[in-house]
Amino acid sequence: MSRRSGSFGIVAAAAAVLAFGTSLLSPAGPATADPATDPAAETAEETPRLSREGRWLVDQHGRIVLVHGQNLVWKHDPYVPPDSPEGFTAADAEWLAEHGFNGARIGTLWAGVTPDAPGRVDEGYLDDWQRVIDLLADQGIWMQYDFHQDMWHETYGGEGVPDWAAKRPAPYHLHPPIKLSFPATYITPELATVYDNFWANKDGVQDGWAAAWGAVAERWGDQPYSMGYDLINEPWAGREWLTCPITGCKSSYRDEFQPAYERATAAIRASDPDGIVWYESQLLANQVPNSGFGPANDDQVGYSWHSYCPFGYLDSQGIPLGVSGCKDYDETHNAKALEQAETMGATNLMSEFGATDNTELLAIDTASADDHFTSWMHWAYKHWDDPTTADGRQGMFADDADLSTVKQEKLRTLVRTYPQATAGTPVDLSFDPGTGAFSYTYEPDADIEEPTEIFVSPLHYPSGADITVEGGRVVGEAEHHRILVEANGTQPVTVTID
Numbered sequence: 001m002s003r004r005s006g007s008f009g010i011v012a013a014a015a016a017v018l019a020f021g022t023s024l025l026s027p028a029g030p031a032t033a034d035p036a037t038d039p040a041a042e043t044a045e046e047t048p049r050l051s052r053e054g055r056w057l058v059d060q061h062g063r064i065v066l067v068h069g070q071n072l073v074w075k076h077d078p079y080v081p082p083d084s085p086e087g088f089t090a091a092d093a094e095w096l097a098e099h100g101f102n103g104a105r106i107g108t109l110w111a112g113v114t115p116d117a118p119g120r121v122d123e124g125y126l127d128d129w130q131r132v133i134d135l136l137a138d139q140g141i142w143m144q145y146d147f148h149q150d151m152w153h154e155t156y157g158g159e160g161v162p163d164w165a166a167k168r169p170a171p172y173h174l175h176p177p178i179k180l181s182f183p184a185t186y187i188t189p190e191l192a193t194v195y196d197n198f199w200a201n202k203d204g205v206q207d208g209w210a211a212a213w214g215a216v217a218e219r220w221g222d223q224p225y226s227m228g229y230d231l232i233n234e235p236w237a238g239r240e241w242l243t244c245p246i247t248g249c250k251s252s253y254r255d256e257f258q259p260a261y262e263r264a265t266a267a268i269r270a271s272d273p274d275g276i277v278w279y280e281s282q283l284l285a286n287q288v289p290n291s292g293f294g295p296a297n298d299d300q301v302g303y304s305w306h307s308y309c310p311f312g313y314l315d316s317q318g319i320p321l322g323v324s325g326c327k328d329y330d331e332t333h334n335a336k337a338l339e340q341a342e343t344m345g346a347t348n349l350m351s352e353f354g355a356t357d358n359t360e361l362l363a364i365d366t367a368s369a370d371d372h373f374t375s376w377m378h379w380a381y382k383h384w385d386d387p388t389t390a391d392g393r394q395g396m397f398a399d400d401a402d403l404s405t406v407k408q409e410k411l412r413t414l415v416r417t418y419p420q421a422t423a424g425t426p427v428d429l430s431f432d433p434g435t436g437a438f439s440y441t442y443e444p445d446a447d448i449e450e451p452t453e454i455f456v457s458p459l460h461y462p463s464g465a466d467i468t469v470e471g472g473r474v475v476g477e478a479e480h481h482r483i484l485v486e487a488n489g490t491q492p493v494t495v496t497i498d
Contacts, residue, residue: 050142050227052276052300052347055338057227057375061450063421065142066373067227068414069103070096070381070396071352072132073148075159075388079112080128086382086401088132095403096381097139097480099415100455104141105230105351105377106132107148110212111162118164118208121215130219137225139480144278144351144377145216146230147209150388152194156185158388160233165205169193182388186236186283196238199256206260214267221272228276230304230351231264234283241284248290249282257282258293265298278304278349281340289336296344303341306352307333312361316391323361330368338372350376357393359413363433366416370429378414417457417497420482423448427492436460438497444472444487451475451484454495461497468496 046060056064072088074081081087096104112125136143149160155168157179168177172190185191198205213229220226237244237252244252257279265277277298281291286306293303309326334350341348353365353376362378369376380386383395396414398405416431417438424444431438436457444452452472456465458481467474469485472493476484487493 047222048140048224049274050276051274052302055341055347057276057347057349059421061421061423062445062448063423063450063452064426065102065375065421066419066426067103067142067349067375067377068101068416068418069105069142069144069375069377070101071105071107071146071377071379072381073105073107073109073146074384075107075148075150075386076384077111078125078128079107079109079159080125081132081382081384083131084401088135090135090138091403092381093135093139093141096136096141098458099411100418100420100457100481102141102420102455103144103227103375103377104136104381105144105146106136108145108216109160110147110149110165110209111153111160113212113215114208115162116164118204119211121212126216126219133220133223137223140225142225142227143223144227144230144349145220146233146351147213148233150182150234151185152191155179156188156191156194157182158185161209165198165208166194167203169197182390183283187241189239192236192239192241195236199238199252199260201260206263210260210264210267213264214270217268217271217275221268221275226275228278228300228302229264229268230278230280231261232280234286234306235280237282237284241282244282244284244290245288248288248292249284250292252282253292254294262297265301269298274300276300276302276347278302278351279344279346280304280306280351289333291336291340293340293344296346299345301344301346303337303344303346303348304351305333305337305340305348307350307365308353308355309361309365312356312358313390315358315361316356316393323358323364326361326364327368330364331371334368334372334374337374348374350374352377352379355379355389355391355394357407357410359409362410362413366414366433367431370416370418370431373426373429412459415457415459417455417460419452419454419495421450421453423450423452424487424493433460436498439494440496441492441494443492444490446487446490451486452493452495453478453482453484454497456481456483456497466498470494470496 050057059065151158153161153166178188237249261279285291286308309329311323311325337348382400413433422442424442427441429440471491472487475486
């Protein structure tokens with residue numbers, strides 16, 4: 001057993017550097033390392049990317065990674081946050097890392113990738129996102145590229161697809177489009193027909209979507225800190241949507257969603273043979289967990305799912321029924337996500353939850369995620385004048401341009417002590433955002449040379465963190481409030497922090 005109290009020290013960090021021969025503050029290792037003569041240097045120079053092994057996300061060293069991230073989706077033209085305080089700058093990337101957010105789901109929208117015609121890529125748009133991507137990668141933040149869409153296009157009050165893919169179908173084009181508040185437009189006959197046409201590849205629109213994914217993979221197939229491609233946000237089943245809560249729309253998954261996703265995967269694989277391709281379930285699965293994907297024909301696939309408890313939505317609309325019922329909802333959704341991922345042969349990610357300032361609900365969501373070792377992306381980092389949200393209370397800040405206006409109670413709920421990378425297999429995890437009490441047990445893997453990395457919340461231990469390790473020891477620290485833990489042998493390691 002080892003025990004350590006107080007704040008982390010410079011001496012410990014230096015000891016970690018000496019112990020492992022590679023500075024953990026710089027994944028590429030020391031500049032003098034020669035991969036030709038030093039196998040350890042060659043390992044250190046592997047591109048940091050996440051892949052799937054079984055149910056887990058793993059890094060380039062084979063460690064199991066848990067992601068606690070934020071959604072970064074700018075839904076207005078030009079569909080990328082500006083280089084300004086209200087958008088995204090180096091200060092934002094540093095803020096994320098300092099608060100333990102090691103993931104970002106970034107809205108690299110189809111509307112921006114090929115805005116003018118199928119196959120005609122706007123390299124300037126990709127360059128604008130490259131600026132943000134470089135800032136995130138510099139902070140060691142894992143990134144998921146997201147073809148975000150809500151209600152297809154601005155024509156229907158949403159966003160996501162290029163103008164050329166948004167031609168109105170007959171006979172609906174004979175009258176002005178119906179544009180309701182989000183998400184009500186989904187249920188209109190015209191928009192349902194639009195989605196049916198996409199799944200049927202009418203006029204080659206689906207081909208254009210897949211080709212755009214090919215362009216994204218060509219640009220970012222070798223990008224450090226990639227965690228893959230989220231093919232389409234919250235797809236709609238089309239005119240059969242009414243049956244989805246009852247039947248699960250199994251025919252939609254079999255005949256429409258999965259074949260389309262396989263088409264996009266093929267386009268991605270032309271440039272990126274190993275990146276994770278994330279399948280999302282239809283929108284109503286956010287409330288009724290009845291996704292119906294079959295086994296994937298690719299071994300680097302993930303199941304991307306969203307968790308929006310109906311009690312939370314009612315609360316946001318001024319119907320105060322309380323959110324305690326969301327505990328059962330979250331348990332069911334996490335369990336069903338694991339089942340769906342197992343059927344697919346996939347890992348899984350809760351790529352959206354939150355969209356609220358209700359910290360009781362956020363605490364329920366994150367506690368359930370801990371119970372199931374679920375990685376997550378909170379919606380959303382900044383509000384960014386979101387035009388398609390059912391709850392106006394979202395984002396981490398009262399003022400997007402001023403990081404000092406962070407919502408403190410919300411921050412304390414989402415910033416959690418947790419294992420970011422585990423040299424072994426997780427067994428048990430718990431964290432109390434009220435007290436900061438943390439416990440984590442894992443079974444070590446002797447074949448992994450790199451240490452386990454645990455982010456220690458800077459918000460929860462005003463007198464310093466009291467750290468106890470059974471079956472191992474703290475061997476140092478890394479930047480952004482991480483401790484490094486090594487096992488003493490093959491027995492389980494338990495880390496407790498108060």
